[in-house]
Amino acid sequence: xxxxTAYLLKNGQEELILKDVDxxxxxxxxxxxVNIFGEQKVLKAEIHSLNLINHKVILVEK
Amino acid sequence: xxxxTAYLLKNGQEELILKDVDxxxxxxxxxxxVNIFGEQKVLKAEIHSLNLINHKVILVEK
Numbered sequence: 001x002x003x004x005t006a007y008l009l010k011n012g013q014e015e016l017i018l019k020d021v022d023x024x025x026x027x028x029x030x031x032x033x034v035n036i037f038g039e040q041k042v043l044k045a046e047i048h049s050l051n052l053i054n055h056k057v058i059l060v061e062k
Numbered sequence: 063x064x065x066x067t068a069y070l071l072k073n074g075q076e077e078l079i080l081k082d083v084d085x086x087x088x089x090x091x092x093x094x095x096v097n098i099f100g101e102q103k104v105l106k107a108e109i110h111s112l113n114l115i116n117h118k119v120i121l122v123e124k
Binding site: 001002003004021022023024025026036046047048049050051052053055 | 063064065066083084085086087088098108109110111112113114115117
C-alpha cells in the first residue's frame, strides 16, 4: 500500500503525527491530513517535504 | 510502486506535469518535484492536495 507516515519537524526532531496517511490538503496556515481509517488531524503547519518512495510526509510548524 | 503523478490545476483542468514523482518540496512560491528517474521540475505553484492511494498530486498556480 502507498499510504505514508506524517511527521512534524520540531526543534530538529521528527515527531510522529499520523500513520497510514492517504490525503494531505494544505489550507491557509493549516494542513489537513487524513488516514485510510478516516482519522483526521489538522495542524497549524506547512508541508516541508514529501518522499513517496520512503512513505514519508514531513510537516513543519508555521 | 508508490510514486505519484503530478498535475497542475489550471482553469479547472488538470494538466499533466510529471509522472512517477517521488519527492515534492515546496519552497517559497515554488514547488520542486522530482521523479524516480531524477527528472526535476520547478513550478511557480503550491500544493492543492495529495491523494496517495490514488497516486495523485494536484498543484495549483500561484
